[in-house]
Amino acid sequence: MEVVNDQAAMLSNYEVFSLLKEIESKGKKKKSRAQQNLATITYETLKYLSNTPCTLQNPEMVAEFMEALGPYNLTKAEKLQLLNHRPSSAVEIQLIIEESEERLTEEQIDELLQLVADKLPDPNAPEGGGEEEDGGEGGTERMEEEEE
Numbered sequence: 001m002e003v004v005n006d007q008a009a010m011l012s013n014y015e016v017f018s019l020l021k022e023i024e025s026k027g028k029k030k031k032s033r034a035q036q037n038l039a040t041i042t043y044e045t046l047k048y049l050s051n052t053p054c055t056l057q058n059p060e061m062v063a064e065f066m067e068a069l070g071p072y073n074l075t076k077a078e079k080l081q082l083l084n085h086r087p088s089s090a091v092e093i094q095l096i097i098e099e100s101e102e103r104l105t106e107e108q109i110d111e112l113l114q115l116v117a118d119k120l121p122d123p124n125a126p127e128g129g130g131e132e133e134d135g136g137e138g139g140t141e142r143m144e145e146e147e148e
Helices: 014-026 031-048 059-068 076-085 090-096 106-119
Strands: 055-057
Touching: 014 059, 014 076, 014 106, 059 076, 059 106, 076 090
Parallel strands: none
Antiparallel strands: none
16 A cells, blocks of 8 residues: 555545555564664554454555445545444434534435445454455454443
8 A cells, every 4th residue: 555645635544554464574673762662652553453444454445435435415524434433323423423413314324334334344343243344355344342
């Protein structure tokens, strides 16, 4: 994966997770103090992200999900939050989408929830599961094992 312009776009948790995994796999030699700090930040971030839904995502799944959100007139930030958090209730949608009561009908909120369920694997589904996985062979999508 390549970040074209690191100042121009917001990254999904999946993209950050993949990038840090790549950095971690390359950096196994003796490190300076600054590199040790970077290694600590990389480790802690990977540790956090490994307990989120992004570990079940893959690039095709992310692209398909983002494209499917087109008709809802959402901001980039709202789309990214839907991807990163994988909401499963109308309340969560309302927390993610600003002024959702004015911008979306109840039907659209239900459609969004169904879209999330269809396009993004459920991290709480049983292993080897009965959940539909559009996007292939268990790629790398979010795994929220520790929900509050």
